Amino acid sequence: MSATxxxxxxxxxxxxxxxxxxxxAVHEFAxxxxxxxxxxxxxxxxGVAQPYVFSLFGSKKELFLAAVGRGFELVAETFTRAAAAYxxxxxxxxxxxxxxxxxxxxxxxxxxxxxxxxxxxxxxxxCDDPEIRERVRALYAGLVAHVQRLARxxxxxxxxxxxxxxxxxxxxxxxxWMNIGxxxxxxxxxxxxxxxxxxxGASSARREEAGRD
Numbered sequence: 001m002s003a004t005x006x007x008x009x010x011x012x013x014x015x016x017x018x019x020x021x022x023x024x025a026v027h028e029f030a031x032x033x034x035x036x037x038x039x040x041x042x043x044x045x046x047g048v049a050q051p052y053v054f055s056l057f058g059s060k061k062e063l064f065l066a067a068v069g070r071g072f073e074l075v076a077e078t079f080t081r082a083a084a085a086y087x088x089x090x091x092x093x094x095x096x097x098x099x100x101x102x103x104x105x106x107x108x109x110x111x112x113x114x115x116x117x118x119x120x121x122x123x124x125x126x127c128d129d130p131e132i133r134e135r136v137r138a139l140y141a142g143l144v145a146h147v148q149r150l151a152r153x154x155x156x157x158x159x160x161x162x163x164x165x166x167x168x169x170x171x172x173x174x175x176x177w178m179n180i181g182x183x184x185x186x187x188x189x190x191x192x193x194x195x196x197x198x199x200x201g202a203s204s205a206r207r208e209e210a211g212r213d
Contacts, residue, residue: 030115
C-alpha cells in the first residue's frame with residue numbers, strides 16, 4: 001500500500017468508520033447470525049483490519065447489538081414517517097394511523113431492507129445470551145412505546161380516539177406474523193392458502209413414500 005493510500009485511510013474519521021462497520025455488520029450478521037459471522041468478514045467488507053474493529057467496539061457482541069439497534073431505528077423511523085403522513089381527510093374510511101404504519105412496514109419488508117428483517121430474526125434467536133436478551137427486550141419495548149406515542153399524538157391532533165391497548169397488541173402480533181412470512185418469502189400466511197396446501201401435500205407425499213421404503 002502506498003503512503004498516499006495509508007494517509008487517506010487514516011483521515012477517515014472514526015465516527016464514519018464506526019457507522020460503516022455497523023452497516024456492514026447488518027448485512028453480514030443477517031446471513032449467518034452472531035455466532036456464525038467472523039469479525040474479520042465485517043472488517044474486510046469495510047476495508048479495515050480486525051483489530052481496528054475492536055478499537056471501536058469492545059467485542060463482537062457489542063457490534064452485533066449496534067447492528068440490531070440500527071434495525072430497530074429503521075423500523076421506528078418508518079413508523080414515524082407513516083404517522084406524520086397519515087391524513088384522515090383523504091384516507092380510506094376503514095383506514096387509521098395504525099393501518100398506515102402497518103402498510104409502511106409491509107413496504108419496508110418488500111424493499112431492499114431484507115437484511116434488517118433477517119437480522120431481527122437472528123436477534124431473537126440469540127436471546128439465550130442474557131446481555132443480548134436484555135438489550136433486545138429494551139429495544140422491542142421502546143418500539144412498542146414509540147408506536148403508542150405516535151398513535152396517541154396523531155389521534156389527538158385529528159380529534160379522534162386513541163387506539164385501545166388491544167389494538168396496539170394486535171398491531172405487533174400481525175407484524176410478527178408478517179415477519180415470518182417475509183422471511184419465508186410468502187405474502188399470505190392464512191391457513192389453507194395456496195402455498196400451504198401445496199407444501200403440505202408435498203410433505204405428505206414424501207412421508208408416504210418414505211413409509212413404503
